[in-house]
Amino acid sequence: MxxxxxxxxxxxxxxxxxxxxxxxxxxxxxxxxxxxxxxxxxxxxxxxxxxxxxxxxxxxxxxxxxxxxxxxxxxxxxxxxxxxxxxxxxxxxxxxxxxxxxGKARSVELPWDEVLPRFSQEGSHLTPVPDWSKDPEAALLQTELRTVLGQALEELPGEYRAVVLLRDVEGLPTDEAANALGLTVPALKARLHRGRLFLRGRLGEYAEKRGRLTPKGIAE
Structure with a gap:
């Protein structure tokens, strides 16, 4: 370099x-x-x-x-x-x-319906979203969670991945991230919201398999 x-x-x-x-x-x-x-x-x-x-x-x-x-x-x-x-x-x-x-990968349609939360007609979660911070052993799962999160990031299309990385990893303010990606602020917020929900869903699947609670760190 x-x-x-x-x-x-x-x-x-x-x-x-x-x-x-x-x-x-x-x-x-x-x-x-x-x-x-x-x-x-x-x-x-x-x-x-x-x-x-x-x-x-x-x-x-x-x-x-x-x-x-x-x-x-x-x-x-x-x-x-x-x-x-x-x-x-x-x-x-x-x-x-x-x-x-x-140039290396074909476009993949995300299975949004499988991972995004479902709501009742009243607007409440059909499936409760638990808080993993109550799990006293949660800290022991950090390495595994990072691996699962990395795999989930790979599933995200690049456009969604870039939004999540700029906002949640690099910590750019919303307007700067939107500017960097050539997006409007509403468009960036929409991608960020869906990207976060997708990651949360994948981590939720992992937590369910492990018999653990769903991570709190991925915003709804």
């Missing part, structure tokens, strides 16, 4: 707080090598995490990450500042990662 290309320059240097994005942009436009290192220090790990989350493949994530920063360096003059630098990078990364997986 690009960090390896700059390792010789940064070796032995003390870790410093990256400069604000406006200074990073100015430095990149001026061809400052220090700005390149600062950009990578600030955004490389996040970008790789997002790419890996979408592609679910280490080699693909590496390629996406390299393509992202090549695009950033190549097109920095065209960055207009209408969004934050981070949001712009996330948009490039998301598009690159989605393009990568679209």
């Amino acid at each position: 690009f960090s390896r290309l700059t390792a010789s320059k940064s070796a032995g240097a003390q870790t410093t707080t990256p400069p604000p994005d406006d200074l990073l942009v100015a430095g990149l436009r001026a061809g400052d090598p220090g700005a390149v290192e600062s950009l990578l220090a600030k955004y490389e790990a996040r970008t790789h995490r997002l790419a890996l989350g979408i592609t679910r493949n280490s080699a693909d994530a590496e390629e996406v990450c390299q393509d992202v920063f090549l695009n950033v360096f190549k097109n920095i003059e065209g960055f207009e500042g209408k969004s934050s630098l981070g949001t712009w990078i996330y948009r490039i990364a998301t598009n690159a990662a989605l393009m990568k997986i679209r």
